[in-house]
Amino acid sequence: MKSLKRTRVSELLKGDSSHLLGKQVNVKGWVRTRRGNKNVAFIALNDGSVIHSIQVVVDVASFNNNELLKKVTTGACISVTGVLVESVGKGQLYEIQAREIELYGDADPGRYPLQKKGHSFEFLREIAHLRPRTNTFGAILRIRHALSFAIHKYFNDNGFFYLHTPIITGSDCEGAGAMFRVTTLSFDDVPRKEDGSIDFSRDFFGKETNLTVSGQLEAELGAMALSNVYTFGPTFRAENSNTPRHLSEFWMIEPEMAFCDIDDNMNLAEDFLKYLVKYIMDNCEDDLEFLQKMYDNDLLKRLDFVLKNEFERITYTEAIEILEASGREFEFPVSWGVDLQSEHERYLVEQHFKKPVILTDYPKDIKAFYMKLNDDGKTVRALDVLFPKIGEIIGGSQREERYDKLSQRIKEMKINSGDVWWYLETRKFGTAPHSGFGLGFERLMLFITGMDNIRDVIPFPRTPMNAEF
């Protein structure tokens, strides 16, 4: 038989495939389940193109290769050629009556780990090489793709340029947390200076280098030429924070805009988040419905909640007043000057305002050196966007564009100005008011998928003591 071109399961089940009814088709994929009896076998075949599997029906008596059929068990990879027919059974419109099956790879039922449904997320993390084959991770990975695509689309449609910022950085002042060192020095024979300190001039780059914690400083350089830029790349933090919201390696989206103040920045953040949520609701319906049914009855309601509500905008100082007046016993007590914890953020969003909240004008001492100082001399033009279930999803600010004020802050915060001479020069030559923010991609994935743990929204999570796969 002449080999047929493969049709994707998505095309058979989601597209209008009626023109293929009664015709031969070929599908390839992995067996999700196999059931039946000695006369007929029902195989649910999934190729990852959609959440649904296509049902393959085999008439066992007339099938010519029973040895092969025995090996068609959960996890096996096969190619099926047969006729597409309307299904008489419940649950699917079409099915394939198999004429020919080719086995690419079997999966010994005694050893293939994904036998039953309902494995725990902890167990699935240990088999991250196979978990993409579950319905749940298939849905998550398709949503992750769609969300990445939507991010590029949004910026492209709105006049932003995608700027590639370096992953290896020579400045350790990005101010967003502990960094991973990049070195080729030998641990057995570390070159030292006379005073005993390590001589990084003999290292690969001739200086200390680390993995970036943020592309922002370089994005600012781009904005001072192209007006509107964004980055979308991996960032790394060596904090030992074992929480369901922190990864050691995560993806960040960082738009940076010239001629933009904190209000424009907030408008962009709100519009961008709403666009992304809506894009996924419009384009990933099946996957969202699956996740809602399986894990989280309120998922679509929560997504809708973001679309329907105007984000509440208040200052940090007002937020502290609300928290103090709440009468709540927080694990971390609040007073003006403390950094907010997710319990406080979630109280504001879920209990008090019942809508997403944007907090602005934080005390300068708990924020990075590059944020624009307000006239009160105490607060900076920072903004955090707070979401239900997640807490902080975006952190951003209007940047300090005044040379004197910026170098003053750099001194106060004991940052080595030799490390950021290039950053300071943008304030010397043609400076401009500008703003930007960082959105944690996996935090947004958590929100959109309703998953509880950030390790379950990235294919191969990196966390303290875990870099398998």
Ligand code: ATP
């Ligand atoms: P948090 O207080 O939650 O640790 P942060 O203040 O360190 O966050 P920023 O430095 O402002 O965060 O980073 C910008 C965005 O990146 C955050 O709003 C969040 O969405 C995301 N983010 C920060 N740290 C992590 C992490 N370790 N894993 C995943 N996402 C993160």
Ligand code: MN
């Ligand atoms: Mn942090």
